[in-house]
Every structure is written in C-alpha cells, then in structure tokens.
Amino acid sequence: MVNRGHPPPLLLRDGTVRALAPTSPLPPLGLEEFVHGRPGWTDTYPFAPGDRLVLHTDGVIEARDGDHRFFDLPTAMAALRGHARQAFLDGLRQALLRHTQGALADDVAVVVDRTQDEAPH
Template sequence: MWPGDVLFLHTDGAEDARDRDGRFFPLRSVLAEHPADTPARLVAGVHAALLRHTGGQVADDVALLVLRSDRSDRNP
C-alpha cells in the first residue's frame, strides 16, 4: 500500500443486506459518500448507513475492516 491508500474489507453480509422492500444495500454508493479521513469514521459511517437501510437489523453477520497506510515514504 502507498501512503494515504485505504483498503476497505467486508463480509458478504454488508453487500447482501436488504431493506424491507428487498433492495440490496448500496455499499459502493455509501463508500463514495463517506470520508475516509480516519478508518474509524469510515467504518462508523458505513455501519450507520447499513443500519438505516435495514431498519436497524441485519439478517447476516457483518464485519467491516478499514486499513489506511500512514507511511511517509513510498518504499513498500
């Protein structure tokens, strides 16, 4: 990873989460809308959006993990 790169990992429970009308959670759109200034804020924003989308309950387990490179040099 290069300085400033962000890696977002998730289980299928995040993408497969549905609202009461059966629509899938728009994970890509939500990621584009939330700042990645800190991993904690990104996870919190995605998690909150997921709970809003599903009405507060998810049918499957969900794991979210964000890694950000804070390295100052460009040598891997």
C-alpha cells in the same frame, strides 16, 4: 492477496471504489477437494498514500432494505472518503443500519486498513 470465498476487498482511491477481484479465485477453506488442480499464486496490488482498503463479509453487501434492495457499499464508502478511519468505519455501520432499519439478517464484518497518512489510534 488470497481470496477464499468472500467478496473481493474494495479499494477506495481518490473517491473511486473498485473491487480487487482475484485473478484465480480459490474455493472456501475446506472445499479444495472439489477443485481440480490447485492454483498456488496470490494477487498483489500497489497502494498509494490515502488509499483505503475495506474487507467485508457478504452480510454487508447482501443486507436488504424494506424494498429488498441490496446495500450499496461502494457508494457508502465514496460518501465517507474524507473521514478518518474510525469515523469512516462508524459511518459505514450507521449507513448499513439505516439501510436495513436496524434489522440485519446475516453476520456482518468490516475491516478497514490504516492508510499511510493516518496516525494510529
């Protein structure tokens, strides 16, 4: 994994969510000139059957409700842990829209992996 400025991916394993934070964060693309030296390594993580990897933009975790509270993506992920991939993604979308009452203030993107124990759609 190489992270170029987005929030770290989240790994859902056995109902527990953890961030896969980079050991050596890199600046967003195009800003390399402002960093001294240039780390060139990537991070690797083992995945097990049933794991779910969620990549997302900051528009997801910075989405606020009427009381200005951020969307709790890890809690939403854990609540949907038994769902198939499409139902999981649809559930995250619905939870985010409920949280913001349908008023998203930033771009939102979520990518969910296809785990080894699911058939492709």
